[in-house]
Amino acid sequence: MRGAVLFAILFVANQAWADEIVITGRLEQGGVAVGIAPVGSKIIFNSRALTPTGTGQFVLGFDRDAATSAELEIKRPDGTSEHRQLAIQPRKWAIERVKGLPQALVTPDPATEARIAADNKLMAAVRERTEAVPFYESGFIRPAEGRISGVFGSQRILNGVPRAPHVGLDIAGPVGTPIHAAADGIVSLAKADMVLTGQSVVIEHGFGLDTVYIHMSAIRVSDGQRVKQGDVIGAIGQSGRANGPHLHFGVTWFNTRLDPETVLAVLPAK
């Protein structure tokens, strides 16, 4: 009898633990967080339905301009649900002036404009696709050696004209410097002739997370290829719209741009 009571208490305690929803990471603009919910839960984040991993993990990403609160709903397999309002910390962004860019790329002609629009559409479609394999669990490494020459979020003024904010991390280095896969994944785009981004690679890390590598001088992987963290995928260059050799490294959660430095801090290599 005593054994049965003890068993019942342990069972209840265990259930309470299993029902716990835990979110870790950085709830801030450009940030990323990983949540865990009871296996089989349905997750809805800002009206987007997310499929958690087989162990109940899910990934959340917050835009550079994310509102200060986000809606998270968790529908447990037992039919109960929980609603959480997440407070998202705002950040302050730098102003960055870039001069000396070819004027034709800053204000393109209509034909170039159409090619840029097609490139953007392709990138958006690639980012929206995702794999149900948690490759991101390898954690992330900085993909190249070099000086940080541009940070995430800065408001850009190109040749004196205000433009869209910078949504990646720029790592400057000599042409030919090797670029490594930041995490395990599958190459979801390897394209040499993009107008603004030049030789470009996207790697899919599962559950919405992608990394983007642009302005390369060489691509060493092909579409659909499986890569391990650290594999050489290309080399630093100056292709596309770039005013010097550097890697523009981007991290996205679907089409939400994340701060690569935050992702490196929240999800470090194992």
Ligand SMILES: [Zn+2]
């Ligand atoms: Zn950049």
